[in-house]
Amino acid sequence: MKSAVVTLRPGKDAAVKRLHPWIFSGAVAEIKGNPSDGDVVEIRSSTGSFLALGHFSPGSITVKIFSFVPARIDGNYWTERLTQAYRRRESLGLTQGMVSDAYRLVFTEGDLLPGLIIDWYNGVAVVQAESAGMRRILPLITAALRDVYGERVTAIYDKTGGAFLAGESGPVEIMETGHRFRVDFQAGQKTGFFLDQRANRMFAQFYARQRTVLNAFCYSGAFSVYALAGGATRVLSVDSSRQAVEWARQNVELNGFEPGVHGAEVADVKNFLVQTDSKFDMIILDPPAFAKTHRVTNNALHAYVHINAAAIRRLNPGGILFTFSCSQPLSRETFRAAVQSAAISAGRDLKILHHLSQGPDHPVSICHPEGEYLKGMILQAD
Numbered sequence: 001m002k003s004a005v006v007t008l009r010p011g012k013d014a015a016v017k018r019l020h021p022w023i024f025s026g027a028v029a030e031i032k033g034n035p036s037d038g039d040v041v042e043i044r045s046s047t048g049s050f051l052a053l054g055h056f057s058p059g060s061i062t063v064k065i066f067s068f069v070p071a072r073i074d075g076n077y078w079t080e081r082l083t084q085a086y087r088r089r090e091s092l093g094l095t096q097g098m099v100s101d102a103y104r105l106v107f108t109e110g111d112l113l114p115g116l117i118i119d120w121y122n123g124v125a126v127v128q129a130e131s132a133g134m135r136r137i138l139p140l141i142t143a144a145l146r147d148v149y150g151e152r153v154t155a156i157y158d159k160t161g162g163a164f165l166a167g168e169s170g171p172v173e174i175m176e177t178g179h180r181f182r183v184d185f186q187a188g189q190k191t192g193f194f195l196d197q198r199a200n201r202m203f204a205q206f207y208a209r210q211r212t213v214l215n216a217f218c219y220s221g222a223f224s225v226y227a228l229a230g231g232a233t234r235v236l237s238v239d240s241s242r243q244a245v246e247w248a249r250q251n252v253e254l255n256g257f258e259p260g261v262h263g264a265e266v267a268d269v270k271n272f273l274v275q276t277d278s279k280f281d282m283i284i285l286d287p288p289a290f291a292k293t294h295r296v297t298n299n300a301l302h303a304y305v306h307i308n309a310a311a312i313r314r315l316n317p318g319g320i321l322f323t324f325s326c327s328q329p330l331s332r333e334t335f336r337a338a339v340q341s342a343a344i345s346a347g348r349d350l351k352i353l354h355h356l357s358q359g360p361d362h363p364v365s366i367c368h369p370e371g372e373y374l375k376g377m378i379l380q381a382d
Contacts, residue, residue: 004033038132055133221248
């Protein structure tokens, strides 16, 4: 079957030639072949020359590119792409189990597989197909995963559809830099665990020694475990989800820490930070995305300023703040400005110790800066 063809307007092929993987609707001159959502289409310049292949979508981003060279798109193609993604992680030492037996195998545009996320949890592959094109080829992705991992894969779970594509498994235990975590990939947020924070949690372990720590928006308590491993005198985990707080308790216990060094509380973090009289030597602030669309609203910026100011007020002198934004539309510069505004509001000076980002298994193409969604800083208060 011949692919439909998307022809660009004159002068609109520059971004594609710079290997940016998105074709916006305003760049399109003509669409031939009447493609449906998720169909493979060929992108051509205004002069008719080949530019790329991608999945069609009838929206503001009309095509998401997965190949900048001509290719036969079949099961072998997707197997080779997943093999390339695996080899990239292998070259970084992530697949051998020395650092962790859990990692992100596929990160959308970072692996030139837009709309596809695959996380590996000690034998279980959890798939998120976030586009019609990727959902359509889930059987081929399942076969590709079996080819890449062989007998090592015990189950493949479609998080988007809520069904197993191969095998079955309950919650799985993983190891990350010497720490154990129980991952409920079916009931948990995203694919079950925030693998993107692995390196940042190691910073928390380094700075936690002899400090009282608040892990706000704690989810399943990974930062809490690292802080305790680093010698924190006490850690308090807070989340609005009762299930998340219970997971945090379980993971602290799984790693052998005494109950007395860890507290867990179900509370709205914003209210908790305003209402508590407690102060802390270290606060980890990792909220959900406040800006969820391609436009950063004033409300989202205000939320970042408000919650960071509340956290800064709860820091003891010399206290450490880990603060994050996972809002993709929010630039690093805008996030820094929001934290600066928060410091001014709280009447305190903070020194930036580190800038943080997502881990190496969440690669960002230098031609697609939009892939850098996680922004973070470690700061020390006056």
